[in-house]
Amino acid sequence: MHLDTETLERLLHDELDPRRQTESRRHLDACPDCRERLADAGRREARIFGLFEELDHEPTAARLALPDSCPEPARKEPAWYRIAASIALVIAAAGLLYALPGSPLREWISRPGADGRGTGDVGAGRSEEVAGALSGLTVRSDGPYEIVFLARQSSGRIRVELTPSRDIQVRVAGEPVGLESGPDRLVVSNAGSRASYEIRLPADGPPIEILLNGRMVFRKQGDRVETASDLDPSGVYLIDLSSELR
Amino acid sequence: MSRTFSDLVAEVHAAHSASIFRFLDRLSGDPDLAADLAQEAFVRLYRRGTLPEKPDRWLVTVALNLFRNERSKERRQRGLRAAFPDDLTPGAGPSPSDRAESRSRRAEVRSALDRLSPRDRELLLLRAEGYSYRDLADMLTINEASVGTLLARAKRSFETAYEEARRAS
Ligand SMILES: [Zn+2]
Numbered sequence: 001m002h003l004d005t006e007t008l009e010r011l012l013h014d015e016l017d018p019r020r021q022t023e024s025r026r027h028l029d030a031c032p033d034c035r036e037r038l039a040d041a042g043r044r045e046a047r048i049f050g051l052f053e054e055l056d057h058e059p060t061a062a063r064l065a066l067p068d069s070c071p072e073p074a075r076k077e078p079a080w081y082r083i084a085a086s087i088a089l090v091i092a093a094a095g096l097l098y099a100l101p102g103s104p105l106r107e108w109i110s111r112p113g114a115d116g117r118g119t120g121d122v123g124a125g126r127s128e129e130v131a132g133a134l135s136g137l138t139v140r141s142d143g144p145y146e147i148v149f150l151a152r153q154s155s156g157r158i159r160v161e162l163t164p165s166r167d168i169q170v171r172v173a174g175e176p177v178g179l180e181s182g183p184d185r186l187v188v189s190n191a192g193s194r195a196s197y198e199i200r201l202p203a204d205g206p207p208i209e210i211l212l213n214g215r216m217v218f219r220k221q222g223d224r225v226e227t228a229s230d231l232d233p234s235g236v237y238l239i240d241l242s243s244e245l246r
Numbered sequence: 247m248s249r250t251f252s253d254l255v256a257e258v259h260a261a262h263s264a265s266i267f268r269f270l271d272r273l274s275g276d277p278d279l280a281a282d283l284a285q286e287a288f289v290r291l292y293r294r295g296t297l298p299e300k301p302d303r304w305l306v307t308v309a310l311n312l313f314r315n316e317r318s319k320e321r322r323q324r325g326l327r328a329a330f331p332d333d334l335t336p337g338a339g340p341s342p343s344d345r346a347e348s349r350s351r352r353a354e355v356r357s358a359l360d361r362l363s364p365r366d367r368e369l370l371l372l373r374a375e376g377y378s379y380r381d382l383a384d385m386l387t388i389n390e391a392s393v394g395t396l397l398a399r400a401k402r403s404f405e406t407a408y409e410e411a412r413r414a415s
Contacts, residue, residue, distance in 0.1 A: 048401055056271060214261070215376075
């Protein structure tokens with residue numbers, strides 16, 4: 001018997017309990033029809049959710065203001081930054097990551113993998129050593145993981161590539177950006193930045209989501225990817241960081 | 247270092263206000279109303295004095311109820327004519343500029359959404375914000391076991407309504 005609608009939707013949204021997930025996966029492995037139905041459901045949903053963006057009005061500061069009866073906190077750091085900073089098991093330190101002035105993104109993109117990889121210890125003190133090369137950090141996660149970009153940017157984009165490695169790699173080119181990683185989340189404090197990013201995700205393993213300004217822009221689960229962004233011919237997803245600011 | 251309740255509300259606001267505004271903006275088609283509803287929900291959170299278990303879910307539920315009340319008040323005042331912001335009125339005719347094209351697509355999406363039942367509309371817009379099936383079931387008081395089926399049905403209804411709106415414009 002083929003998978004029913006409820007099961008297909010739950011597969012799409014990672015809402016099945018482990019036992020039914022295993023059963024359904026087994027059916028999918030053997031049934032091209034249901035594989036196509038699942039892929040079709042994912043494509044149609046991405047299109048619908050993409051159409052919803054047509055409705056969006058600019059979330060200006062005035063529209064997002066805290067009401068008067070909620071006084072601003074005394075400290076000025078973004079609240080998310082503080083939440084991230086309070087995660088008890090911080091497995092990698094934050095750092096300001098610099099590339100040399102004028103270090104062109106184009107050159108970086110043409111040489112993926114040419115630089116040494118960061119391992120989470122790229123602090124301000126090391127920034128000079130890595131200047132001119134790509135900077136970033138590498139984490140490994142056994143559970144669901146989120147990469148959170150706190151803000152949209154006036155320019156810049158994210159290239160997302162699936163790799164056989166088990167590591168999650170985030171690399172930054174262009175401008176200073178704060179990176180803070182916790183056990184289940186990496187927070188990119190990119191407000192006001194025009195940096196671009198290369199993200200390499202394990203093709204296998206637990207679900208990983210990329211959020212931009214509070215919205216999910218990319219999700220992978222197993223080898224299935226949900227995103228409204230473009231897939232270029234070399235198999236790289238390109239996410240525009242300024243799509244709502246045009 | 248101890249944080250005041252205002253700090254906590256500010257953190258919730260920083261984490262969720264963009265998503266809550268987007269949801270209400272898409273739901274209502276009126277960004278100023280969306281901003282007002284979101285702010286009123288935060289005022290109520292502030293008055294509540296403690297954080298609910300899932301603050302974002304709580305805020306959306308409060309704002310959604312405020313929106314429904316607002317809409318039924320409007321309907322009473324203006325008969326049954328649906329609220330429709332002026333710049334989205336469909337049938338304004340084609341224009342060569344990209345801006346007009348994008349505006350007409352916006353009108354088509356708006357029109358398609360407005361043809362859905364309130365439950366389908368809310369379900370789709372909340373799922374687009376990433377809420378889990380459990381959250382959706384709680385916020386919309388639907389059976390958690392059939393959220394996937396309801397979502398699939400709502401997506402099909404939207405697709406049909408969208409094609410109709412495109413043909414009409
Ligand atoms: Zn099948």
